[in-house]
Amino acid sequence: MSFHRIILTVNGSTEQVDVPGNMTLLQMLREKLALTGTKNGCAAGECGACTVLMNGEPVNSCMVLAAECDGAEIVTVEGLAQDGQLDIVQQTIIDEGGVQCGFCTPGMLISARALLNRNPSPTEAEIREALVGNLCRCTGYARIISAVKAAAEATQ
Amino acid sequence: MTTASIKETTNIGVSKPRVDVREKVTGAAIFTDDIQFGAGLLYARVKRSPYPHAIIKRIDTSKAKALPGVKVVVTGEDFPHRTGLYLKDRYIFARDRVRFVGEPVAGVAAISEEIAQKATDLIEVEYEVLPGVHDPVYGASPEAPLLHPDLGNYEVPNFIFPVPNTNISNHFKVRKGDVDAAWSQCAAIVEHTFRVPHVQHVPIEPHVAIAQVDGEGNITLWASSQSPFAQRNLIAKSLNMPESKIRVIAPLIGGGFGSKAGITMEAIPVAIAMKAKGHPVKFRLTREEEFFTNFVRQGLVAKIKVGCDKDGRLLAIQNEMYWDGGGYTDYGVNITRAGGYSGSGPFDCPNVKVDSMCVYTNHPVGGAYRGFGMSEVHTGIVQAMHMLSEKIGMDFAEFLKLNVVQEGDKILTGMTMHKTGIKECIDKVTQAVNWGIKEPPSAPNKRRGKGLAVMWKAPAMPPNAGSSALVKLNEDASVTVLIGGQEIGQGSFTAMAQIAAESLGVPFESVKVKGPIDTQYSPYEWQTVASRLTWSMGNAVRNAALDARKKIIDMVAEAWGEKPEDLDIKDGYVISYKTEESISLKDIVVYGIPKPDYSGWVGGPIVGSGNFMPTYVTGLDKETGQGERAVVHYTTGAQAVDLEVDLDTGQITILKAASAFDVGKAINPDLVKSQIEGGFVQGMSSAIFEEMKLVNGVMQNPSFVDYRIATTADIPKVIEAYIVEAPQDDGPWGARGVGEHPMVPTIACLANAIYDATGVRVSNPPLSAEKIYLALLDAGVVK
Numbered sequence: 061m062s063f064h065r066i067i068l069t070v071n072g073s074t075e076q077v078d079v080p081g082n083m084t085l086l087q088m089l090r091e092k093l094a095l096t097g098t099k100n101g102c103a104a105g106e107c108g109a110c111t112v113l114m115n116g117e118p119v120n121s122c123m124v125l126a127a128e129c130d131g132a133e134i135v136t137v138e139g140l141a142q143d144g145q146l147d148i149v150q151q152t153i154i155d156e157g158g159v160q161c162g163f164c165t166p167g168m169l170i171s172a173r174a175l176l177n178r179n180p181s182p183t184e185a186e187i188r189e190a191l192v193g194n195l196c197r198c199t200g201y202a203r204i205i206s207a208v209k210a211a212a213e214a215t216q
Numbered sequence: 217m218t219t220a221s222i223k224e225t226t227n228i229g230v231s232k233p234r235v236d237v238r239e240k241v242t243g244a245a246i247f248t249d250d251i252q253f254g255a256g257l258l259y260a261r262v263k264r265s266p267y268p269h270a271i272i273k274r275i276d277t278s279k280a281k282a283l284p285g286v287k288v289v290v291t292g293e294d295f296p297h298r299t300g301l302y303l304k305d306r307y308i309f310a311r312d313r314v315r316f317v318g319e320p321v322a323g324v325a326a327i328s329e330e331i332a333q334k335a336t337d338l339i340e341v342e343y344e345v346l347p348g349v350h351d352p353v354y355g356a357s358p359e360a361p362l363l364h365p366d367l368g369n370y371e372v373p374n375f376i377f378p379v380p381n382t383n384i385s386n387h388f389k390v391r392k393g394d395v396d397a398a399w400s401q402c403a404a405i406v407e408h409t410f411r412v413p414h415v416q417h418v419p420i421e422p423h424v425a426i427a428q429v430d431g432e433g434n435i436t437l438w439a440s441s442q443s444p445f446a447q448r449n450l451i452a453k454s455l456n457m458p459e460s461k462i463r464v465i466a467p468l469i470g471g472g473f474g475s476k477a478g479i480t481m482e483a484i485p486v487a488i489a490m491k492a493k494g495h496p497v498k499f500r501l502t503r504e505e506e507f508f509t510n511f512v513r514q515g516l517v518a519k520i521k522v523g524c525d526k527d528g529r530l531l532a533i534q535n536e537m538y539w540d541g542g543g544y545t546d547y548g549v550n551i552t553r554a555g556g557y558s559g560s561g562p563f564d565c566p567n568v569k570v571d572s573m574c575v576y577t578n579h580p581v582g583g584a585y586r587g588f589g590m591s592e593v594h595t596g597i598v599q600a601m602h603m604l605s606e607k608i609g610m611d612f613a614e615f616l617k618l619n620v621v622q623e624g625d626k627i628l629t630g631m632t633m634h635k636t637g638i639k640e641c642i643d644k645v646t647q648a649v650n651w652g653i654k655e656p657p658s659a660p661n662k663r664r665g666k667g668l669a670v671m672w673k674a675p676a677m678p679p680n681a682g683s684s685a686l687v688k689l690n691e692d693a694s695v696t697v698l699i700g701g702q703e704i705g706q707g708s709f710t711a712m713a714q715i716a717a718e719s720l721g722v723p724f725e726s727v728k729v730k731g732p733i734d735t736q737y738s739p740y741e742w743q744t745v746a747s748r749l750t751w752s753m754g755n756a757v758r759n760a761a762l763d764a765r766k767k768i769i770d771m772v773a774e775a776w777g778e779k780p781e782d783l784d785i786k787d788g789y790v791i792s793y794k795t796e797e798s799i800s801l802k803d804i805v806v807y808g809i810p811k812p813d814y815s816g817w818v819g820g821p822i823v824g825s826g827n828f829m830p831t832y833v834t835g836l837d838k839e840t841g842q843g844e845r846a847v848v849h850y851t852t853g854a855q856a857v858d859l860e861v862d863l864d865t866g867q868i869t870i871l872k873a874a875s876a877f878d879v880g881k882a883i884n885p886d887l888v889k890s891q892i893e894g895g896f897v898q899g900m901s902s903a904i905f906e907e908m909k910l911v912n913g914v915m916q917n918p919s920f921v922d923y924r925i926a927t928t929a930d931i932p933k934v935i936e937a938y939i940v941e942a943p944q945d946d947g948p949w950g951a952r953g954v955g956e957h958p959m960v961p962t963i964a965c966l967a968n969a970i971y972d973a974t975g976v977r978v979s980n981p982p983l984s985a986e987k988i989y990l991a992l993l994d995a996g997v998v999k
Contacts, residue, residue, distance in 0.1 A: 090250075094252065096246070096247075097242070099421065100249065100422075102919075104920070106920035107503075107920055137243035138242065138243040138244075157234075157890050159241060161470050161471045162236070162237075162245050163421040163470025163471055189928075192927045195420055197419055197471050197898065198471055200896060200931060200935065201931050202893055202897075202935050204928075
């Protein structure tokens with residue numbers, strides 16, 4: 061097994077990690093950096109629970125090899141709050157009641173953040189489209205969609 | 217005390233924020249797979265049967281054992297005891313034969329998941345393939361091969377009725393009145409067979425469990441589990457060990473819906489860890505395994521016949537149900553029982569005949585799934601009622617209100633129905649969708665229709681399923697509530713904090729309810745299932761908080777020389793109504809209160825304890841299903857939708873969905889509404905998308921791409937939730953459960969609406985666009 065030494069930024073901190081060639085970004089975050097907020101729901105890029113920002117874009121971290129992340133800038137759910145102050149979409153998902161079991165929540169929040177970064181005032185159709193790859197089995201989605209709307213409105 | 221006095225409260229009926237929410241939005245919440253075990257961790261993988269039914273002729277594990285990095289290989293030879301939640305019909309690893317595709321045959325632990333997988337591939341198993349059973353009606357017939365020749369010898373509780381020398385592992389019967397004599401009195405009769413396919417729970421968190429066995433043989437299991445106490449008990453039974461040697465630790469659960477109740481894959485890492493003492497052994501299911509190797513929702517074939525008089529009053533209900541139980545029915549037998557004793561649906565009818573049969577097949581193993589049989593039962597019985605109302609020429613809402621069960625009715629099992637708000641539920645949802653008003657579709661190629669359905673469901677559990685709780689006060693006057701019931705997303709920890717705060721007289725914010733549930737330290741709870749926690753565990757928490765309250769008041773009364781009845785606890789202070797003195801709970805609840813002049817102390821650390829167990833549930837007669845009180849209560853409800861069917865594609869668009877449930881009392885209305893909304897969408901997903909496609913016992917679609925669940929793109933524009941409150945006599949503040957119920961009526965509700973829109977009945981889910989379009993084509997509605 062080949063190992064790769066990579067240097068990347070994770071939630072604003074520079075990290076140097078030695079990763080085997082077959083390790084995914086998801087495994088590296090969880091097993092090497094102890095960032096277990098990012099979840100493994102299918103390991104096949106189908107459920108969105110492992111969504112992180114890679115250079116500002118939402119990606120399924122189970123489908124990205126860690127070795128590809130040399131020089132990348134990664135943001136995980138742990139990196140959304142700043143100095144204990146929640147990101148607005150973290151606050152609105154609480155206010156709207158968009159969290160039940162919480163397993164899809166990290167990926168959902170990252171996808172929502174990515175949407176709001178590229179489109180600060182999305183329509184409901186745009187919100188639905190941006191979250192379509194993030195599966196949730198508990199909430200029925202309506203309150204999550206409301207939370208993203210509320211976050212957008214609060215930022216205006 | 218179990219019946220709470222109804223008085224003005226500040227914590228009950230109030231939508232307090234979830235106690236677990238901040239950690240869930242920051243990523244700090246710990247789920248089972250997040251626990252770090254260090255370098256000694258081993259990974260388990262399982263060798264599974266590729267055949268639905270076969271004799272195991274030979275297993276050769278020598279190549280797997282020789283692979284570097286492999287620590288342990290086990291087979292059924294190592295674990296000879298049968299286990300199972302109700303019917304003890306299964307082994308941890310198959311021993312003589314396999315009965316479904318995916319059944320564990322051997323287990324491996326290795327230093328990496330890759331090596332463990334490679335080792336399972338090296339295990340050689342020689343099978344003799346046997347003919348299979350792939351349909352429950354055939355399985356129940358004398359022609360079918362016998363899947364469990366030893367059925368008559370399996371250990372089983374006295375309320376489950378296996379039929380030896382058949383594939384019927386439970387035959388539950390109801391005989392009320394005389395249906396055969398009633399048919400001739402009927403002005404209208406409907407007969408129809410309904411088929412409900414297998415579906416999967418699909419929690420976003422796959423099953424995961426880690427086991428470690430110490431040098432003394434003590435077992436610790438960390439598991440994503442709805443049932444840490446039941447798992448401890450079942451593992452103890454299957455390993456022939458005392459419960460005290462086993463500790464189950466259950467962190468937060470990433471969705472369960474019943475799939476993490478009872479025991480399935482959790483025994484596997486335990487079995488392996490026993491051969492690798494000291495090492496933690498982690499076993500996690502892949503998403504593919506999650507689909508067919510674990511509990512599934514059983515398929516159902518229901519042959520239904522219903523009849524009414526000329527005024528639309530029900531005269532007879534006959535429901536013959538064949539449950540596709542799968543290769544093992546350790547849990548399925550009780551789903552069949554629940555399906556049987558609720559098999560009439562929520563209707564008052566003088567003549568009822570139900571036969572509910574759990575049938576062994578060579579399909580994946582059935583287990584609890586949100587609703588515990590009720591979605592499947594209601595799919596048929598409520599559609600049949602809709603068909604009957606049309607035949608007799610009555611508006612369906614009127615027909616339902618004429619026939620739904622009411623307080624005082626003798627239900628099918630002879631139990632007297634308690635107070636229920638089902639009619640109010642019907643009113644709420646019919647008003648919400650403008651029932652009775654035909655509204656135009658949005659385009660010429662669309663048809664618009666409205667659907668309505670009702671439901672009931674009782675907690676399905678052993679008659680004496682118990683709860684217990686401890687309420688512990690801390691130096692800073694914060695309150696720790698210890699419970700054994702799980703936070704599975706439904707908000708149980710929040711509801712328990714509200715109940716404890718209200719009962720004790722302290723601010724909600726001062727009450728801490730946290731996981732993990734740990735059988736070594738948490739008080740006993742049967743299982744987090746059956747929508748029973750708010751009611752049962754809520755009573756236990758209330759009793760524990762009242763016990764702590766009494767101890768505090770007694771202490772202060774003694775210190776102040778007052779009578780306890782003159783004292784109260786409000787907002788974290790003990791107050792005297794007599795002297796108007798007050799004292800903060802801070803410090804006194806741990807250190808006690810000094811007597812005057814250094815003459816000693818009163819009190820000590822305060823811990824309250826409480827429990828709850830229903831003591832009034834009676835058995836049902838084996839031949840007639842009659843008894844005084846088979847269940848603790850029924851939660852009822854109604855659902856209505858307004859939808860459009862696209863004639864060009866068969867696709868449906870739900871314009872509005874409205875649900876109303878009688879929850880007795882909503883401890884936290886917003887969390888109740890969240891359950892109702894989320895449950896509707898799960899029900900909708902199962903109704904229009906979901907089906908495990910089984911061909912000769914092999915699932916064809918075990919991935920999220922091929923087994924589609926609802927996404928943000930699919931949900932209705934408007935989802936409304938209504939709360940109805942007809943108090944439960946033994947619930948805390950009158951509460952009863954609602955966790956499962958919201959998805960129960962949905963299949964029937966949508967099928968009825970599609971019929972209303974198009975005049976074509978598509979009765980068997982999934983009500984997919986393809987199926988609807990083909991039905992429209994068949995009926996000549998489209999060409």
